[in-house]
Amino acid sequence: MFTYYLDLALRSLSRNKALTALMVLAIALGIGACMTTLTVLHVLSGDPLPGKSAQLYYPQLDPRDMDGYQPGGDPPSQVTWIDGMNLLHAKRADRQALMTGGAVPVQPAQSAIEPFFENARYTTADFFPMFDVPMLYGRAWSAADDEGSARVAVISRKLNDKLFQGRDSTGQTLRMNDVAFRVIGVLDQWRMSPHFYDLNSGNYAEDEGVYVPLTTAKDMKLARNGSTDCWGKGSDPDHMDTAPCVWLQFWVQLDTPAKAAAYKQFLVHYSQEQKALGRFQRPPNVRLPDVMGWLDYNKVVPGDVRLQAWLALGFLLVCLVNTVGLMLAKFLRRSSELGVRRALGASRREVFMQLLVESGVIGLTGGIAGLLLALLGLWLVRKQPSDYAALAHLDLPMLLTTFLLAVGATLLAGLLPAWRACQVTPALQLKSN
């Protein structure tokens, strides 16, 4: 019976080509716009480290003086050098890493490549295992390298391709800031989006090209990039280790919720202790968001992207209403034909099914066309210069969503016209002719 209905549907659709094209186009445009914007939203609000992110936490403390104190206010978004080092050495978490962004001048050995500045991350040994950073060659540095301010560097695959033509460069010398570093590891392809561990570099910034121990970077006064928030006597670029400024990010890995609760308790005790010592002045104000909590708090997904998704949904709604109206007009126009079928013994249910198949065909065609439009839309998004543009790709879940959305939406849209049209009274329709 289905093939017969399909045949009827195709005949009916080809009778009114312009109208059929109009309905398919409206659905395709609506679905295409929705899928493009929802995919961008989905990609941007995604979990950067699925399976791991719930165990990664970002401790926040409030080391500021009483100037401008408001009870219940938010603690700063970064930590001071002193607190960062204290928490790092306390080793109360399963893993912990202290870090900041920077930029280093790279002086390639080959004269063919002009010296250039590369984005860098100055961090501590646990960074690599904690964030599941994949290594292509060699290894990351150890806690001993951190202690000894070793002149070692880990570089990204992209930088390795640029400087060493993709060969295993471990053991090679890399000149940065006029100092020779030994390359000990090369990362495999790695990009965290959002760039959750340091949002100061841009919410969807690319990952850094060079990784150097934090203590080494401090010894060599490598240039920092990022935000610095100071109070009291303010910033002192030459003595950032004692300046009353927050400028470092500190991440911990806590494998169970119980450990997280215990760690939060530890942070409160630490704050009290620092207050007793006179370093902190405010009452303890600690937070311990996990990765997704931290991204939420920072409202990482651009408001415009959400707005675009709402707009696209509105547009899809208009397209659907449009199609429902046209389909209804079309089905009602065929009342006499349907009346004949009813009179010849077709049940109301069979007529309903027949009409639903017809609307399903439109939905399916519109959905497929919409998918193609979405691919075109995403390609256009990728051409934009925003830092998240390159991330806009359709993945399998979104592909399935498109398909379901398209067919579901049109079947739903087909329900009303089909139901209205199958209400015809056979006798009345036959009589009027």
Added chain:
Amino acid sequence: MSTDIGPIVSTLRRHRTTAWLLVLEIALTCAIVCNAVFLIGQRLDRVNMPSGVAEQELVQIQLGDLAAGKDRYARAQEDMALLRQVPGVQSVAITNQVPFGGSSSNSNLRIDPSQHDPVANAATYLGENLPQTLGTRLVAGRKLAPGDYVNADVAVDALNRGRTEGLPTVAVITRALAERLWPGQEPLGRMVYLTDKAGVRVVGVLDTLVRPNAYRDATAQYAVILPLHMGADKDESYLLRTRPQDRQRVLAAAVAALHKADPQRVVTRKRTFAEVRQEFFRSDREMAGTLVGVCIALLTVTALGIVGLASFWVSQRRRTIGVRRALGATRADILRYFQTENFLLATAGIVLGMVLAYGLNLFLMAHYELPRLPIGYLPAGALALWLLGQLAVLGPALRAAEVPPVVATRSA
């Protein structure tokens, strides 16, 4: 015309569901388009935010050292002397930040060092020769003079030691900031405090100077300039003023001169100020473009929907039209019939659309810090949809008018 309304309403009654769907479509389109056009206006306003500087005459250069070492202050003076020699350069400044640059340095300002809460947060421009090079107009007081300047490291050291000696003592501020700090009063000669020790006397007021992080209209013009000699550093910028037509040439010549003077340096950024503005407002421009696209798409779909539905009704009523023509109705009568029908449907859609537009605006106000939709957008939106409806229905209505009276005598 009035005689038509009765029959039209009774016909529409028989196509109640279809008519309501068209009304709903027009209403949704009306609501979304009204709000989208409003949003476009907002974005365009932002994109055209005044900077107060000679945008068409400025270029920016940032440099980074491959190796640290030389005296940064001497170096900055050498660089500026060198840049002044570049043909076409009218003025050279060094600054810690540029208007619309995004990355910013800000201070909490107090008008009394013992105040608990700061009065305003303002962008703190540190550098040399800034107002002159930027071309921002001084409306009161005097310019910063050579005697006002201190070295940045001396100032930082004084702050750290809690001493006032070595700190800059004067500043120029924008008119908007002066009005925020001392509403309705004369700002010249008053003290403003960056910390409880660092107080500076206002000696000049600038007409406008936008901050690097101009994300909110209300505080976009809050800026202060302190007279500091800055050291050459990767975060500092050189700004060059030149004639608009010379910008690209000057930029290239300046970079070449700097490179020649010391090959151990890398230019990390070189751009015209027009590019600075372009980059800062990129997302607003993109959003405005998207909204324009959405409006066009919505109006097109709605227009095509009207055409499709009207065509249906015309072909469905061919016989009725024929009868009316046979009974003496003119072509103009038939044409007017369909135009009136569309007008009624559009009117119903617009009325419903106004309510929806208002609701949508409330939703946007709650989520996107938008102001209320000005009432003027509603009649404009209504007019646009009426026009759209009449244009869309014209084709089918003309076809209806062409139906010959003889159709009445044929069986359907």
